[in-house]
Each structure stands twice: as structure tokens, then as C-alpha cells.
Amino acid sequence: MIRPVLTEIGIFLIPFAIYAIYLLGSRSGVFRQSSWPLHVLGKLALGALILTIVSLLLLAHYSGAPPNSTYVPAHIENGRLVPGYEK
Numbered sequence: 001m002i003r004p005v006l007t008e009i010g011i012f013l014i015p016f017a018i019y020a021i022y023l024l025g026s027r028s029g030v031f032r033q034s035s036w037p038l039h040v041l042g043k044l045a046l047g048a049l050i051l052t053i054v055s056l057l058l059l060a061h062y063s064g065a066p067p068n069s070t071y072v073p074a075h076i077e078n079g080r081l082v083p084g085y086e087k
Contacts, residue, residue, distance in 0.1 A: 004059075011055050015047040 019040070023030045065071065070087040 008052055008055065012048045012052045014051060015044045019044055 020030050023035050028035050065086045072085055072087050074084040075082055
């Protein structure tokens with residue numbers, strides 16, 4: 001469960017990282033408070049939220065089993081463990 005959460009946090013941080021790289025490239029001073037005005041932070045946060053929502057929607061749509069499929073749980077046959085699968 002930790003991997004999907006970290007993935008979404010990473011996706012949320014992408015706009016901020018791109019802006020920081022832009023500041024490094026333009027030599028504007030990444031750590032100066034004047035380089036991070038409130039309106040820019042608001043736009044970055046809005047972009048980050050949109051990216052996160054889109055990624056969650058895509059994850060829900062394209063992952064998992066197909067509709068109306070039946071899951072067969074892991075079980076033991078002839079002394080061997082057979083992993084679970086979709087039928």
C-alpha cells in the first residue's frame with residue numbers, strides 16, 4: 001500500500017520540481033522567498049492536484065481485473081501452491 005501512496009506523492013511534487021529546475025536554469029535563486037510568490041505556489045498546487053486526480057482516474061480505469069471476471073484464490077493442488085488468478 002505504501003508504493004501507490006508514494007507514487008501519488010511523487011506525481012504531486014512534479015510541478016514543484018519542474019519549477020525548481022527552471023529557477024536553477026535561470027539562476028533566479030531557488031531558495032529565495034521572492035522566487036516562490038503565493039500566486040505561483042497556487043498555480044503549482046492546482047497543477048499538482050490536477051495531475052494527481054488524472055493519475056488516480058487512469059489507475060482506477062486501467063488497472064485491476066476485467067469486469068465480470070471471477071477471482072480464484074491461491075490454493076494447494078497435489079501438495080503444490082497454485083497462485084491466485086482471474087478466470
